[in-house]
Amino acid sequence: MSFDEYHRREFRQVGRRVPRPDGVDKVTGRALYGADMTAPGMLWGAILRSPHAHARIRSIDVSEALKLDGVKAIVTGADFGEVEDESIRDIRDNCMARDKVLYDGHAVAALAASDPRVARKALKLIRVEYEVLPHVTELEDAMKPDAPVVQEGRVQETVPPGMSANVTSYCEFGHGDLEAGFAAADHIVEREFRTAATHQGYIEPHACLAAVTADGKADLWCCTQGQYMVRSVCAAIMGMEASQLRVTASEIGGGFGGKTTVFIEPVALMLSKKAGRPVKIVMSREEVFRATGPTVHSRSRIRIGMTRDGRITAAEARLYYSGGAFPCGTVEMGAQAAFACYDLQAVRSQGWNVLTNRPKEAAYRAPGAPVAIYAVESVVDELCQHFGLDPLEVRLKNAARKGTKSSYGPTFPDIGLVATLEAAKAHPHYAAPLGPNQGRGISCGFWFNFGGNTCVTLNINPDGTVSVTEGNPDIGGSRASISLMAAEELGIPYDRVRTIVADTASLGYNDVTDGSRVTFAVGLATIKAARAAIRVMCERAARIWGIDPEAVEWKDGAAVPAGPNAGKFPPMTLAEIAANSFRTGGPIAGHHEVNADGAGVSFGVHICDVEVDPETGATRVLRYTVFQDAGKAVHPDYVEGQMQGGAAQGIGWALNEEYIYGADGRLQNPGFLDYRVPVASDLPPIEPVILEIPNPGHPYGVRGVGETGIVPPLAAVSNAVSRATGVRMTELPLSPPRVLAAIRRSRATDGA
Amino acid sequence: MSRIHVATRINGDATEFLCAPEETLLDALRNRLGLTGSKEGCGTGDCGACSVVLNGRLVCSCLVLAAEAEGAEIETIEGMAEGESLHPLQRAFIDHAALQCGICTPGILIAARELLKRNPAPSDEEVRYWLAGNLCRCTGYDKIVRAVQAAAAEMREG
Amino acid sequence: MVKVLLWGSLRQATGGRTEIELDARTFKELLDRAVEAYPGLEPQIRRGVSVAINGVIYREAWFQPIPPDAEVVLMPYMTGG
Numbered sequence: 009m010s011f012d013e014y015h016r017r018e019f020r021q022v023g024r025r026v027p028r029p030d031g032v033d034k035v036t037g038r039a040l041y042g043a044d045m046t047a048p049g050m051l052w053g054a055i056l057r058s059p060h061a062h063a064r065i066r067s068i069d070v071s072e073a074l075k076l077d078g079v080k081a082i083v084t085g086a087d088f089g090e091v092e093d094e095s096i097r098d099i100r101d102n103c104m105a106r107d108k109v110l111y112d113g114h115a116v117a118a119l120a121a122s123d124p125r126v127a128r129k130a131l132k133l134i135r136v137e138y139e140v141l142p143h144v145t146e147l148e149d150a151m152k153p154d155a156p157v158v159q160e161g162r163v164q165e166t167v168p169p170g171m172s173a174n175v176t177s178y179c180e181f182g183h184g185d186l187e188a189g190f191a192a193a194d195h196i197v198e199r200e201f202r203t204a205a206t207h208q209g210y211i212e213p214h215a216c217l218a219a220v221t222a223d224g225k226a227d228l229w230c231c232t233q234g235q236y237m238v239r240s241v242c243a244a245i246m247g248m249e250a251s252q253l254r255v256t257a258s259e260i261g262g263g264f265g266g267k268t269t270v271f272i273e274p275v276a277l278m279l280s281k282k283a284g285r286p287v288k289i290v291m292s293r294e295e296v297f298r299a300t301g302p303t304v305h306s307r308s309r310i311r312i313g314m315t316r317d318g319r320i321t322a323a324e325a326r327l328y329y330s331g332g333a334f335p336c337g338t339v340e341m342g343a344q345a346a347f348a349c350y351d352l353q354a355v356r357s358q359g360w361n362v363l364t365n366r367p368k369e370a371a372y373r374a375p376g377a378p379v380a381i382y383a384v385e386s387v388v389d390e391l392c393q394h395f396g397l398d399p400l401e402v403r404l405k406n407a408a409r410k411g412t413k414s415s416y417g418p419t420f421p422d423i424g425l426v427a428t429l430e431a432a433k434a435h436p437h438y439a440a441p442l443g444p445n446q447g448r449g450i451s452c453g454f455w456f457n458f459g460g461n462t463c464v465t466l467n468i469n470p471d472g473t474v475s476v477t478e479g480n481p482d483i484g485g486s487r488a489s490i491s492l493m494a495a496e497e498l499g500i501p502y503d504r505v506r507t508i509v510a511d512t513a514s515l516g517y518n519d520v521t522d523g524s525r526v527t528f529a530v531g532l533a534t535i536k537a538a539r540a541a542i543r544v545m546c547e548r549a550a551r552i553w554g555i556d557p558e559a560v561e562w563k564d565g566a567a568v569p570a571g572p573n574a575g576k577f578p579p580m581t582l583a584e585i586a587a588n589s590f591r592t593g594g595p596i597a598g599h600h601e602v603n604a605d606g607a608g609v610s611f612g613v614h615i616c617d618v619e620v621d622p623e624t625g626a627t628r629v630l631r632y633t634v635f636q637d638a639g640k641a642v643h644p645d646y647v648e649g650q651m652q653g654g655a656a657q658g659i660g661w662a663l664n665e666e667y668i669y670g671a672d673g674r675l676q677n678p679g680f681l682d683y684r685v686p687v688a689s690d691l692p693p694i695e696p697v698i699l700e701i702p703n704p705g706h707p708y709g710v711r712g713v714g715e716t717g718i719v720p721p722l723a724a725v726s727n728a729v730s731r732a733t734g735v736r737m738t739e740l741p742l743s744p745p746r747v748l749a750a751i752r753r754s755r756a757t758d759g760a
Numbered sequence: 761m762s763r764i765h766v767a768t769r770i771n772g773d774a775t776e777f778l779c780a781p782e783e784t785l786l787d788a789l790r791n792r793l794g795l796t797g798s799k800e801g802c803g804t805g806d807c808g809a810c811s812v813v814l815n816g817r818l819v820c821s822c823l824v825l826a827a828e829a830e831g832a833e834i835e836t837i838e839g840m841a842e843g844e845s846l847h848p849l850q851r852a853f854i855d856h857a858a859l860q861c862g863i864c865t866p867g868i869l870i871a872a873r874e875l876l877k878r879n880p881a882p883s884d885e886e887v888r889y890w891l892a893g894n895l896c897r898c899t900g901y902d903k904i905v906r907a908v909q910a911a912a913a914e915m916r917e918g
Numbered sequence: 919m920v921k922v923l924l925w926g927s928l929r930q931a932t933g934g935r936t937e938i939e940l941d942a943r944t945f946k947e948l949l950d951r952a953v954e955a956y957p958g959l960e961p962q963i964r965r966g967v968s969v970a971i972n973g974v975i976y977r978e979a980w981f982q983p984i985p986p987d988a989e990v991v992l993m994p995y996m997t998g999g
Contacts, residue, residue, distance in 0.1 A: 025857070027854050032854065035859070035869060036838070036846070037840075037866045211807055211863045211896070213800070290800075293807075484861060648857075652902050653897070653900045679806065689885075689891075
């Protein structure tokens, strides 16, 4: 077993709302993010991007650009060597096109110059000859048999014959007899849904600083969710040994999954290698939108049958996702998550991934789940309306619980959905009155949560303080949570512990900060590293006392004799043991390395009130409450922050955000003016309600909390708008023109 | 390429630099003066991460030419704390967990300080509308509004 | 022998079955025996799979023991954001 099981305990440190260790740096402007680093002799990189959605690159002429004073190096796809691994090859080809450009904004060449203005000027001197090819940016078009094929030869063996070569994978999950289930229903609703691609929208554009030296060593500074992932991918693309590439993660200005891959880092390394000088690349916002990962756009067909007393008898989902120009597995996660909230006798979900001429999808918070659960929760809501049933009661009646065979296969252990639904039902929000043109929507949400590869080293310093070294960029307060867990286990005050995020040379491999894994997995490794240090400290105390190490135990931050027979000694504190450590055997540390499993699934329920202006179709969110199971909230402020932030992103997804492509295949809104993320005045206070149903797979009961919060808002908002307008909404985002058109269509139908 | 000589005052210190005619104030602050506390999130005045105060006016420094700083008084995040003593807003942001990734924080703090100078007792709605030009993607704004209100209350008691 | 539940789209590699029986005591043995018995599963196993044992999802744990009566479910290898 790679984890210690949960044991009930009284916490002294965990659960406190302590100040974060990086707080002062971040409120004073001292914290260094991706774009904030410089190096002596540094050059500025810039990237030339395709104006075409799909084209063959006939030739690239860089001669004029190279002549410009200050230009030191130019790279194209031809500079990058062969890569064996298919997924890394895709990343390489996404960072720099080879024979074809696959989407508007795809990189075709890059250069490094002494000054950013010289670099921009030189880009205009690169001559690229394109053979423009027919393109396809919408997944429905891409699935047609005669559609332009984005990439040949990418179809998995899972895809049934006879489909477009853009359909790269097929998956199916479920159990039970669907036909019998639907036959037992009193009513069946079948609907089709669409969602637009959205971007993670982190405020910090990708940025990096690469320095390759003549002996083949390299240092890379970048904003990323995982410096070890950057090292692995870049080393493979550059044909380097991982040990020769040291990657340091800067402070990170948001990621949400979008910084779990690389876009500019291999380009900067290659430019630096060619120029023999450090090269910095900072993306513009337009580049971020055009060339980094949005999430999938989707179409889905959902069919659910229900008895008149609200029991779901059968449920079926057909999901079509497009993750842009490269194959992606997001639909597999969507298909598994679609019905995870329900205890179903007959369920089937099917998924297809479709290539389109759009940027390569990158993970976005609970990837795949929000759009699938949006469609399912919309149909459940419509069934509740049909039968005049309370939507929370219906969900309680059908909720997955301990012992439920999940729609994706395994039987659930202890899970928190019923408790979460009960909390929502008991909350005053659910009973509050609504006015005219107002509606209330609810939705459940689910995410798997992951653990993964993790290393932690915990050093007991001679002065009795503790340094924790971990390898996951702190994206939302995790250093505070890790310090709290170390302090808890060691029995010392929080402010005696400082947690730092190491570079790739200082610690073993750590998976990226994703999958809601950090507080769970790094926390688990920290606790075990602390226990290892405690064992050493107990041994030292035993030797000082001249008793058997087995006769010493750790209590409240000190070694104590384990019982009356062990001898009578006063407690020896961590600080006392540390102060003598040089004389008792040397410095004291604990470390732990693990590929953690047992993360524990997480559920949430959201309640959303909206008011829709029937004249304009504009929606205003009036009240919003989030209920989520955190297992154990290590730092409640930052758990709440995850819940609130996830809700806000989901509200943006539901109401405003969308990638809009023109007939020319070009992205029409690559900026924050036209791609509108929620601003402070768009949102009401978002009330977080934390539930704590301990995760049996973590010593403190912790579950990941980062992702689940973005899952319910899509349906919660859409259900609220549907109820406010009396029209079932089936397409996101619910932008005012779309809502107005739906209202008018419904009126026209009613009048006929 | 020609350069323009600019003499200005930043956070109270007399400062001189050379810049290109089309260079933004944000680029000059970050790349010529090493004041990287102001962030570039968009370069088009939509996100507010580069907010600074120019002659008493809250501006997006990505929309101001560096040459316009000639003879001006500029206030950036680097001048908000007095030595080791944080501004009440800075303390409140830490105490109320009003930041997650922190990239928008400098701009929001500068904007919030300007709000409280003009309106020491804003309503929540006034805070939200004043900060509508500062994007935060992490927090959902709730804790930011609370932190601004907590600092405002402290400053009123002052 | 352990019963292993497969997801639906793998049945094309197992002659239409979504439950197979394998003589495996660990995650690694399960993968090896699965490919021996059903070579059509090899491309998917190479792409990556997770195994849920009694409700806990394991992603790469070769030596994770599988108790004889365990509920074992093969799942795609998954990642988060």
